Amino acid sequence: MTKSNLQDLLQFALDAAWQAGRITLGHFQSDVRVESKNNKTPVTIADREAEQKIRRLVHDTWPEHGIIGEEYDDSAAQSRYTWVVDPIDGTKSFISGVPLYSTLLALLEDNEPILGVIHLPALNETVYAARGQGCYWNGRRAHVSSVDKLENAVALCSEMESMTRYGRSPEWQRIVKATRFQRTWGDGYGYALVATGRAEIMVDPAMHIWDAGPLQVILEEAGGTFTDWQGQATIHNGESIATNGKLFKQLMAIL
Secondary structure (H helix, E strand, O other): OOHHHHHHHHHHHHHHHHHHHHHHHOOOOOOOOOEEOOOOOEEOHHHHHHHHHHHHHHHHHOOOOEEEEOOOOOEOOOOOEEEEEEEEEOHHHHHOOOOOOEEEEEEEEOOEEEEEEEEEHHHOEEEEEEOOOOEEEOOEEOOOOOOOOHHHOEEEEOOHHHHHHOOOHHHHHHHHHHOOEEEOOOHHHHHHHHHOOOOOEEEEOOOOHHHHOOHHHHHHHOOOEEEOOOOOOOOOOOOEEEEOOOOHHHHHHHO
8 A cells, every 4th residue: 555545544543533522522521311231331322423424424435345343343355444433432421421432443453553543532632543654643643751761650541440350360460560550541542642752661461352452553753562461462352452662661561
């Protein structure tokens, strides 16, 4: 793929994420009805309408591309390209009226991410990247922080309870003891913070592909790392660790 073609796809992704984000804002901090899915996680009409919008845009513009999304069945690709959609990453924040939710969108080529978007509609922030073209935050170049010692690092997770649920409590406690302070500024927002130098470490013990889709390319283009808990760079292993790169080996050593 040429650089110009990739840039066209990135611009499409940015516009699609923005349009989906506008839909979520129409339901945000309102008396939106909350349903419970089979896995006990919450979902609203905003999740469904936002994903439907992105699916329509992809179908109309790139009909040969596949789609993997959180709320609807996969659409098989007739080419090397598949879009990965999470219309609201952080639905618990969304239904609580907290603005730390995001719309996530990624494009995979032969199952590997080549561009990604984290759009935070209620914060009016977007962090995005395309392979080989750098990472950007609201139009300006984004970089990870320069912190090079764990004792000075800010470590994030989405839910501390999930560490126990998925058997990662011992590892999380080692992170807590090794780092400066910890916060649950989680979901896609936490990864955006690492990519833009506002935190150093973000960990999740369980991730679906739509949660992880855009994160590897964004973190790597910002100068950081995005891996599983064994240190393999991938979005496919159902777990994730992001770092600013400078702390990657130190973090792996304590894990």
